[in-house]
Amino acid sequence: MEVRAGEAVAVIGANGAGKSTLLKSIAGLLPSRPDAITFAGEPIGGLPAHAVAARGIALVPEGRGLFASLSVEENLLIGGQLNRPGPWNLSSIYDLFPVLGERHAMPSTALSGGQQQMAAIARGLMANPKLLLCDEISLGLAPIVVRDIYTRLPTILSAGISLVLVEQDVVQALKAVQRVYCLQEGRVALAGAAKDLTRETIAAAYFGV
Amino acid sequence: MTDWINVILQGVLVGGLYAMFAAGLSLIFGVMRLVNIAHGDLIVLAAYLALVATQTLGIGPLVSLLIVVPLMAAVGYALQRLILNRTLGEDLLPPLLVTFGLSVIIQNGLLALFTADDRKLQAGAIEVATVRLFEGVYVGLLPLLQFAVAVAVIAALQFVFYRTALGRAFRATADSPEVARLMGLDNRHVFALAMALSLAVVAIAGVFLAIRADFDPSIGPARLIFGFEAVIIGGLGSLWGTFAGGLVLGVAQAIGAHINPGWQILAGHIAFLVILAVRPEGLFAKGRA
Amino acid sequence: MNVHVTFASRSSRAGMALCAVAFVALIAAPAWGGRDDLQLLSEMYCYVALASLWNLLAGYAGLVSVGQQAYVGLGAYILFAFAILAGMPPLAAIALAGIISAAVAVPVSGLVFRLRGHYFAIGTWIVAEVFRLTASQVSVLGGGSGTSLPAALIIAIAPSRQLRDFIEYWVALALVGAVLLLIVLLLRSRYGLALKAIRDSELAATCNGIDVRRTKILVYIVTAGAAAMIGAFIFLQRLRISPDAAFSVNDWTAFVIFITVIGGIGRIEGPIVGTIVFFALRQTLADLGTFYLLMLGAVAIAVMLAAPKGIWGLVVEKLGWQIFPLERRVIADGSTVAGNAAKT
Numbered sequence: 001m002e003v004r005a006g007e008a009v010a011v012i013g014a015n016g017a018g019k020s021t022l023l024k025s026i027a028g029l030l031p032s033r034p035d036a037i038t039f040a041g042e043p044i045g046g047l048p049a050h051a052v053a054a055r056g057i058a059l060v061p062e063g064r065g066l067f068a069s070l071s072v073e074e075n076l077l078i079g080g081q082l083n084r085p086g087p088w089n090l091s092s093i094y095d096l097f098p099v100l101g102e103r104h105a106m107p108s109t110a111l112s113g114g115q116q117q118m119a120a121i122a123r124g125l126m127a128n129p130k131l132l133l134c135d136e137i138s139l140g141l142a143p144i145v146v147r148d149i150y151t152r153l154p155t156i157l158s159a160g161i162s163l164v165l166v167e168q169d170v171v172q173a174l175k176a177v178q179r180v181y182c183l184q185e186g187r188v189a190l191a192g193a194a195k196d197l198t199r200e201t202i203a204a205a206y207f208g209v
Numbered sequence: 210m211t212d213w214i215n216v217i218l219q220g221v222l223v224g225g226l227y228a229m230f231a232a233g234l235s236l237i238f239g240v241m242r243l244v245n246i247a248h249g250d251l252i253v254l255a256a257y258l259a260l261v262a263t264q265t266l267g268i269g270p271l272v273s274l275l276i277v278v279p280l281m282a283a284v285g286y287a288l289q290r291l292i293l294n295r296t297l298g299e300d301l302l303p304p305l306l307v308t309f310g311l312s313v314i315i316q317n318g319l320l321a322l323f324t325a326d327d328r329k330l331q332a333g334a335i336e337v338a339t340v341r342l343f344e345g346v347y348v349g350l351l352p353l354l355q356f357a358v359a360v361a362v363i364a365a366l367q368f369v370f371y372r373t374a375l376g377r378a379f380r381a382t383a384d385s386p387e388v389a390r391l392m393g394l395d396n397r398h399v400f401a402l403a404m405a406l407s408l409a410v411v412a413i414a415g416v417f418l419a420i421r422a423d424f425d426p427s428i429g430p431a432r433l434i435f436g437f438e439a440v441i442i443g444g445l446g447s448l449w450g451t452f453a454g455g456l457v458l459g460v461a462q463a464i465g466a467h468i469n470p471g472w473q474i475l476a477g478h479i480a481f482l483v484i485l486a487v488r489p490e491g492l493f494a495k496g497r498a
Numbered sequence: 499m500n501v502h503v504t505f506a507s508r509s510s511r512a513g514m515a516l517c518a519v520a521f522v523a524l525i526a527a528p529a530w531g532g533r534d535d536l537q538l539l540s541e542m543y544c545y546v547a548l549a550s551l552w553n554l555l556a557g558y559a560g561l562v563s564v565g566q567q568a569y570v571g572l573g574a575y576i577l578f579a580f581a582i583l584a585g586m587p588p589l590a591a592i593a594l595a596g597i598i599s600a601a602v603a604v605p606v607s608g609l610v611f612r613l614r615g616h617y618f619a620i621g622t623w624i625v626a627e628v629f630r631l632t633a634s635q636v637s638v639l640g641g642g643s644g645t646s647l648p649a650a651l652i653i654a655i656a657p658s659r660q661l662r663d664f665i666e667y668w669v670a671l672a673l674v675g676a677v678l679l680l681i682v683l684l685l686r687s688r689y690g691l692a693l694k695a696i697r698d699s700e701l702a703a704t705c706n707g708i709d710v711r712r713t714k715i716l717v718y719i720v721t722a723g724a725a726a727m728i729g730a731f732i733f734l735q736r737l738r739i740s741p742d743a744a745f746s747v748n749d750w751t752a753f754v755i756f757i758t759v760i761g762g763i764g765r766i767e768g769p770i771v772g773t774i775v776f777f778a779l780r781q782t783l784a785d786l787g788t789f790y791l792l793m794l795g796a797v798a799i800a801v802m803l804a805a806p807k808g809i810w811g812l813v814v815e816k817l818g819w820q821i822f823p824l825e826r827r828v829i830a831d832g833s834t835v836a837g838n839a840a841k842t
Contacts, residue, residue: 048390048395054393061387061388061391067389069380075381081377082393244616246620292799292803302763305562305564306759309752309755313748321787321789434620434623438624472635474627475631475632482628486608
């Protein structure tokens, strides 16, 4: 599978299909063969996570993973500690997510679930990545909150980065992306443009029936 | 009355030294959940480095800090990168055993190089200078300086930990090493920096220990225990709590010694055990220990 | 399909047979060994016993203590106190030392169990220091410089020196035999299964209704009593006691830990193998003095980093041997291939 520059791609699939494993492998948290993953023409499969991050890949981890003993702003500063050049800094982040600006001095644990998810995405953006990987951003959030977060995605994409969304919430994900990969037991069972896929073909690939 | 004021004052001033023993210990426990059994022996190692520096270069002990502090920080960075990082994980036995082995190596290495003879650093006139606080209560200039340095060290650590990018990296890595790696933080490097900072503090503590009293290669473990007691008395997770814990320990020892010279150390241990029994989270804990 | 559970395997049956032969040979040691041999063997027995007890604590119950010298010294001081002050026969005082020390361990456990993990380790050390400093305040037992056992008490054990040597040797052998038997029985009891569960996952063990804390406290108290008996014996043999020797962290904890780690932690055989290696090194390198200790520390670090399961761990891995029948094996259909149920 591939993700082109400036493109948004969704990876969907049932529980245990290997979606999170895929993202963690790309980010370097799980070991893989050096040539199994290439980024901007270079093999990165053998690199440790911090080196992958330095090349411009940011992962927003499942469960958000905010640093509990850091304030909201400190979480964002950690995200930006590589000092990669790009459009995202504290003020542009606070324009995108005003609520984070209002609560920048609070402990990250004091945020609501939706705000925590925004902070996690914002922290990923602070690295000014070329590729942003998002693992289950709708997990455990109310539908209205999920919609609120998804409305920010076009702004994020307009800055020219590539996006990979791993989602259980297929309907929401399909609206936000150009192309879709459906995983089943660690393999790509279906690939195609989001607008071409019907509910039936997805269901077939999803459950392997 | 002035008798007791003097005793408590002495205890408080020694307590500053214990707080420095403790600060390095609590720093690395906070960042990587590692208890360094060789901590006390590293303090003694720093004292010997200062001894060698003063003897070979003809400099004073306080000037020798300029050499000993960076040297110990480098030792800390290398130690963490080359050995201790490989022991970190779920199992708490490897770090404990490896630092225990390190303690034996440092003690016996120093014994082989310097023999078991008592040593002391000579700081010159400042050692005998005293300051009169009020009628009948005098304090030495040196203990006062050492106390001021201890306050400055704790304040500096507090600043680094809560106000700098390095401190943010420490706290983030302590919270979740895995997520910190996603932010481009190499946790092996972060841990090594924490150990370097810890041993820089150890170096300052070691030099002041060596000016203040006789030392020999075997006294390290007792310094580890004093530092540990200060950490637990003060409560985990608070640097100023650790500082206060050092003072409580110093005062307890001074009172014990005043009653019977043989009870100095015992009184400190008993104070520790009483606090463990009555308030196991420590006197100044932030939240739960 | 018929399934039954057994402890024995082919290597453990062979191992136990070999052990029985060795045991008989060791009982007969006074017939074939000189005075020095008997003393060396007695000392080895004491280290096997202390290392096995530490192994039970750290390797099975997850209680990493660096303060076992507290009980070695306490037991020794109890023996000296009862022998000197009350004229009690020293051999009887060994048993008393075990009982009193186990009783002392009850309130001590209440304190040190408030500390977790690494902090528990240093907490146990502080307790040992408190014992040492307290002992040096007891002036009837010589305070800081210590005291000796009166000759009359020694002669009361047996009139001739040779017979005393024999008796002391057999006491040492009986003590180490009793300690090993105690550990094997404990590990085969329901507490043993609980300990294995704790070792594998403390959380899972708690969830399965195992009272982790109680099991750990029991192990702590039992090892305290047993270590005290060994300590009492060691200083009975030395005839002299001082706080620094009795509560020495190097002699009774550092060496014991190195022996266990080098031999193989978490296995009964580990401390035995470790003791043999430790003494072999000591007999050949002791002339080097401090360099010997330096090397020992380096070897322990190297083993921990390169082969954390120790020498016996490597043997089990490569050859599948086990001498002591401790692991429950599920045998299906009487087939010769045994699934190893409790392998970790």
